[in-house]
Amino acid sequence: MYKDFYQSQNYVNRELSWIDFNGRVLEEAQQKDNPLLERANFLGITQSNVDEFFMVRVASLHKLVAANVTTTDASGMTPEEQLKAVNEKEHRMVAKRYRVYNNELLPALAKEGIFFRHFTELDNQQQEFLRRYFNEELLPVLTPMADDSSRPFPFISNNSLNIAIKLKRAPKDSQVQAPQTVLEGDQEVTGRPQEPHDDRNEAEEKFATVRVPDIYRRLVKLPHENTFVLLDEVVKQFLDLLFPGYVIQSTGTYRVSRDMDLDVAEADTSDLLRAVQHQLREREHGSVMRLEVQGDIDPWLENHLVKNLKVNTIALYRVDGPVDLTFLKKLSGMVHGRDDLRYRPFKPYLDPQFDMDSDLFAAMREKDHLVQHPYDNFQSVVNFIHKAAVDKNVLAIKMTLYRVSGNSPIIKYLGQAAQAGKQVTVLVEVKARFDEKNNVRWARRLEQMGCHVIYGLVGLKTHCKLALVIRRDHDGIRRYVHLGTGNYNDVTANFYTDMGLFTCDYEIGVDMTNLFNMLSGFARPRYFHKLHVSPHGIRQFIDDKIDEQIEVAKSGNPALIRMKMNSLSDKQIIARLYDAAAAGVKVQLLVRGITCLRNDLPVLNGNIEVHSIVGRFLEHSRIYYFESNGHSDIYLSSADMMTRNLNRRVEELFPVEGARTKQKAINIFDKMWNDNVNTWVLHGSEYELLDSAGQARFNSQQYFVDEAEKHQADEHREQENKRHLSTVFETLTRHVPRLHLKRVKNNQHD
Template sequence: MPPKKRNIELGRKLKSRKVQERAANARNDLARRYFNRELSWLKFNERVLEEAANPAHPLLERLRFLSISGSNLDEFFMVRVAGLRGQQMRRIGELSIDGRTPGEQLAAIISAADALMEQQQKLWRALRRQLKLHGIKVITPSAIGASHMQAVEKHFREQILPVLTPQALDPAHPFPFIPNQGIGIIFDMRRKSDGETVRQLVLIPSSLQRFVRVPGSTHRFVTLEALIKRFVGQMFPEHRLIAAGAFRIIRDSDIEVEEEAEDLVRYFRTAIKRRRRGRVIRLKFEKGLPDELAQLIRSELGGGSNIISETAGFLGIGDLAQLVDEDRPELKFTPYTPRFPERILEHEGDCFAAIRQKDIIVHHPYESFDVVLDFLRQAALDPNVVAIKQTLYRAGKQSAVIKALCEAAEAGKSVTAVVELKARFDEEQNLHWAAQLENSGVQVVYGFVDMKTHAKISLVVRREDGELRTYCHLGTGNYHPVTARIYTDLSFFTADPRIGHDAGQIFNFVTGYIEPTDLKLLTMSPLGLREKILALIDDEIAHVQEGRSGAIWAKLNSLVDKAVIDKLYEASEAGVEVDLVVRGICCLRPGVKGMSSRIRVKSVVGRFLEHSRIWAFGNGADLPNTSARVFISSADWMSRNFDRRVEYMLPIENPTVHDQILDQVMVANLLDNQQSWMLRPTGRYERVKAEGVPFNLHQYFMTNPSLSGRGDALAEENDVPTLRLVRKR
């Protein structure tokens, strides 16, 4: 090669090498600044799993945590892993917040998930031994005993066998469709008549429970798949069993909405059917399944495109929830009955009268969700109510909210329901509710094609003294009566005309695409919520620069948005003290000198699922203080919440409500040392060890009335212990 060409080629290589080095350095910088979103979620599920090993919990509650960790992991694969696999298949090279490609993320996820599943099986073995000591036994068919075997066999023959459909696998009978989370048992059988090998497949119907109770006085169970193997001769009387094994699959279950979808309802009805046939993402084999059978299943269900593992234990950890339902109250949390807000009772149950007097906030699950239902029921029955507007993200299967809206419409009121079809895994239920609402005369609106309506708002317009007054409910959680018993959330009620005006503007934005131009108090996404948060953080930085204190407290489910994280880093190094309670995903790396030295992150995982979103800014003084700027919201600090969802943020001005949220809820979360974990700069979560007096925030709220809903009688007793946070800097 001539010298000139050689020099040009050398220059190209050097340039290419420098580009690669810069790219590598940039990715390393990202890894130093942020945690990976998916791996952070797996860390959260590890904390859930750790509760299954927590001896402070009753035994069946520990089993519940184990089953929840299994269900969580299934959903993670259905959605997050499926999405990354899709990116990888389409050769999309988009990097994660910490600079990883989809392939790099998948490799790390699989390793972490496999370790998590191994820990699940280990914990199941340990809990199984402890359950046995309390008379709850999961046994093999061989341990049933002759005295009960006949009854079990009769049950199998009469109650199970008629539901099963064995299918031969041969050229005339191709491999059948396996539904998402489906479990199958594959058999190699030898025909007695000619010695020919026959391959058979039996799917376990979802209509059958995984555990079958053995007759007798004790709580003894045998798994359905074990019974099918034990009585295989009843299905195949002319065959002898050679080999058998079970497997389980997870399918891609996310629904991607195409922007050109002309009819959203029709699109989702079709998409739900497509989802049931989504590509296989995860394939799990029972340990000991012969290689030949495993290879057949692998090739029929997508070959090398799915993620395969072998399980030495129970397939489908989430199904252990069936055992939790056993009637053994001594092995469960003491039942808790929520309080009904005393202030509403003092108004003889008249929600409107209580709200008209002053704002009120209800703290679920410690205070009953019935107050939200009563608000809507009263609106439905009140002849002075002329209009109701309601957002519906998740409402549950037996929804009193839907019933109240239908009754209101049938009574001649103007009722509008914004039903979110894109609420993941509730799409089919929401379609059902939408049809029922429309049949009752409710005006049903489905919102945007490319955005979810995630704000939780009820608006009631009532005629009073010849004028119209608007009452509002704004929640941090869903209008779901089941989750309201186990999720900690806030319900804010107000008759403030400014909030009523703003809520009406949000409804008009969703129903008519009319962008609000003059919001009085509320901030909403996708129209400026991120910018408002960044401005509030900037205000704290300015306070420090002017010689005052700067402080930020935030309670969230997830923290992912890069712009907000970078601004918090900036605030930290400017001198602002930042305390975050982030239950789940956290991509922010705390406690790093020169970057996040004044940021502390904790996660609370306990009896109730921490779900409320609360943000507090010191406003020139240490937190808590009476002048602090306090907000509640439906949004987490994630890009999707800022850019692709309709959310709200509400400032709290009422002094009593302000004190309850800041001095009670936030302080209690920061004080908790019984069910809290601290996030370290390495990404490791360490369980908080109690120093001094133990404090369990859930127990505190279960045994102490709230400030906002106490009413005059309880207020005079002044029986709410004052919480005091002493921060060691």
Template structure:
């Protein structure tokens, strides 16, 4: 069972996921402007993959590490295979870009070049350059007295090759090189003034406008060539948590170091001048740097902002989803009175995240609420939740916030929130040494008559109003005494010196979650061996932990029927005769990012339902504080089963993982069922009737 051929490599599986995203950009059935959005996501995904995963492999390779992982790859061999596939993907990405730009032109939106403008437009664009762009630009010469500048990771730059005018015809003349950063403070696309009343829009890329006028920055020199380039650096933080006296200061120091991380990837515009290329190779020490020559604009992530600002093009977008306020709370005078009667399950983005904000706001304003405790992993700008917590602390309530300042790429923002909360009087805990706090939970303690009652919200997604509009996540509101007691114990462990708790409801990583999952799977194995119904349905973002995969293989061999809904990385190889022939794996990539983690264990209508913050990856199970919470009330349990059934029956956007490691679209003789569109029919999955047929 532990043979390398029985597993799919994590990084190769990730590339397959990004390919599925790219397929959405290539799908003619996807609205045009949404296809641009998917192209932008492909770029952003690839940037993070390079700056974290590939960077780690390069570091292992440089250190001479040659051991194979459990999928049979050495770092050196895996890098070669990844780069071969990535190069193919980038070529396909830009073929799709050119096709989409052509189609967009037919809709009256042109991404043009300066030379294609008429004379009046050229004059106006030159004036715009002189007044708006030119004052912001800084030419950086590279010579003996001026060293090569520090290039920011993922910044867009122009390499300018020059010759001095009075030496151009001299046989000893040589080329000079300078670097110009394309300013991030200005929008990447510039609208060209058109005729009054025209329904057509023409845009220029900022770097093209700068290229056309680059000579104004170098008087006395002639521009030989100017080409764009971009460097991606290692962005993973290396923290000495145990040796650090102040974790906050240590992370701030590492954020400064990140700007100088080793180069991982260099992207250059096709046809770059040899002198500029030689300079970049020398300065970046490109022995093991990934190199891509790009036939098109560098960094297609700009497309997301570009298409989102186009006016009057809603017919080229998905129909808007207006989140509704959950019926359970709509007519109630206050939320807590509802939770004294029953648990409430909400599903974002179809149900509004405002319900989470209101839960905290109501608690902050309630004179009988004594304490609010909450975990924050990724928070939106101008978060209502942060303001509500600060208000609660200022009114005298005990407010405790566990802020995870090691959340990758959100470190600086979380540090700012933490300081704001501290100033308001909140008790702020900066995570735990050696662990990331990834659990999503809020505890409200309220005085009622002669006792205290605890109200809890547990979610699968971050407390972030913005991503709650883009991700599918579930959240549970409850006042169940066992869950409240476990929530109290969990916060005591995160903020104090409490010994590990004997959980009555929760399973908590890094100590208890994996054993609990194994216990549940073993129970199904026993049922299958005894001839009783045995079934597991698990929905998550990623599955890569070897021992979890082996346990699922064991269950499959025992006859347990297993359905896995895994959006991204999946290292399990399904459908292998005698090993995993009882396991089916599907992935759904659609307009919203599938982000919920749900587990259903048991067959014959006796299922146990859980929601969780954790994927089944090694980092989640052993290096993070993660939470899995049972859903106890029959209503929410059936709702979760309905959602899982909708996913499993999706035959429009679902793709099934083959034993070869490739994915194929699910086909079915039944009527088309697109789970994300079906979920918009809230009464359908919120009905307490039997699961969807």
């Protein structure tokens, strides 16, 4: 081990690397090869990504600065230095996002007949439609909030969209009681405004704010066309109806992002559910991490917001366009009749052995099955749990849940199994970030249905993806297992790439039993046969495998390490990879997001290559692959190479051993490594889009889509052939007896 590998200049700051990753997502919004509405969606994704980044990562830096922490990260930066660098870099990214929005997306959308309009650009009929929409839908739910000597500055909730308003009392002669007409339902109602309350400071400028209701879509679609107006623009147009007796001088849309990181004290978990619920209420009032305002906001309004929200000027973001671009994620679903502007839909392949009409358990007894979502249908996993719930020979189901959908079929089938008298144990991680409320609800629901629910371990998040089914077969008790790299979420499984293994392997089954006993009781397994479990177990295993490759390289033989993960930030793992490369081991890394490793250190001899794939699907699977002396070992895992995953979470890493499944996993890595359409290549500390000029284009994600459709077509053709043969057979069996009888009669006549 080279001690120099631990020097700070050998590492990239984690937070700055994350911003670079979000920049790679932004590039997808600029790629003209991507369908236009998908480009808009990518731009919306960059906004939601950075929103969460400020609510969690930037919030964490703020806490460290507030606690006067001056220790440095792997790259040698203090929390205060990181906070400054993050905001400076993100200011540049914000400017780029809005350049893409204004200069590229809006003109391209307009060319396709999709328009974003201001109220003044609409004709009379369109304006009348919005006037009625405001009066009938919006006016009843809007609440103006004043800030003056008798009413303190109102609370502004996290990520809510708001309109700041500067106003003055109207001159007295203009306050003649002129009748005012408003719309109530379909009826116009005329009335005389009430005298405004006495205000001795009539000449002073007043501040008020109105929250744009989030129960309505941000995009208001005009009838019979793909023309949209932003909801906040509609509200602004009719704000004077909320402030009779006052003149509105200026308005400005704004939004705050707060510290939303959950901080549950875990001295014990005796009342963890209640502690989480309490923290969910408390975090809504976290400190402001970022204030976004429209670029042309009145300086008086901006100063008022900065002062009352207690925002550092570096955290003030003026944007050249609509505040909060996440509405672009909804645009595709609101544009009608333009499938040419979206990705072509495809149907994931479902192995017929895993449909509900087949003997799924027999298929698992015969051999292991490796699936890759979304190309392989996630319904195979849902059917596994469903079959277990209704099969009379199943005795027990044990499962871990980290993030599930809002209407999860897996939850339903677990409850169904419990109500059928099966032993059902579910570990629901109620500390899963931003899924806490959903998971608390599901935990309560599972308990009501008769499941035994575990809420997690003290000080650890349970992030492993495991399902264990205990079944009484004709030859005894057998364990049926599913292990995965991604969540048991039937929604995200449609656009996250993940891998899963169905197996009946005896030793893995024993390991799973021991692991669940550890999670639910006081068991401390002395060892696992084939599983490797965090905390600590996965780190030690990866270290040992790297050591093996180093020894092979030192003996003069070729050695290869290949890894795919979401993020690579653990300093020790990076140092071990440096050590391997320096010893002559070839290292190939597929890292979607954070990459704290540099691959330009001279001592590495160019032995570390790093690719990052950003495309239609979010690359989420984790693969760890070691090859030397003509032998290859490949493993899948729920864990990234991040300190939190290796030290502070319960994670699983498992082998893929069957010859067929092993080769499939290796082929998946190979195809992704050869991608030259979605791939970025790391040069030192910066990623650059791979230059594929002169090469045949190869998009790995599209390749897997095409393969899934081919399997689907082959399966359909095979089923059609079977139906045809069945029809022919039935026809023959109907006619052959008659032909035989006729022949007998003819013979008798002869």
